[in-house]
Amino acid sequence: MSKAKGKAKQAKGKLKETAGGAMDDKRMQAEGHAERASGKAEEMVSEAADKARKGSGKS
Template sequence: MGKAQAKAKQVKGKLKETVGGATDNKGMQAEGRGEQLTGKAQETAAKAAERLKKSGR
């Protein structure tokens, strides 16, 4: 997964968390936070892969 897709997952997660808070839906809030964390992890992995690629390994 690329950095752009990971960022999109983070944004989607933030939106879910916000909507969950506005509607008092704790499950949706938790799901949103989880998606944000997943997106951040994927973004970090994509950045690391990019650095390795640039270093020629």
């Protein structure tokens, strides 16, 4: 997992949400929302891992 992948997932999810709203497709909106949440979680895990590595003195 990486911070960049999390950000990319969030962007893709936002696109799906927006497209779903424009096409009045509730399923696509929901998929986009879920993808954004997944991307945010992935980013947060990556940040926590980075902090843990820095805190333990490992690189």
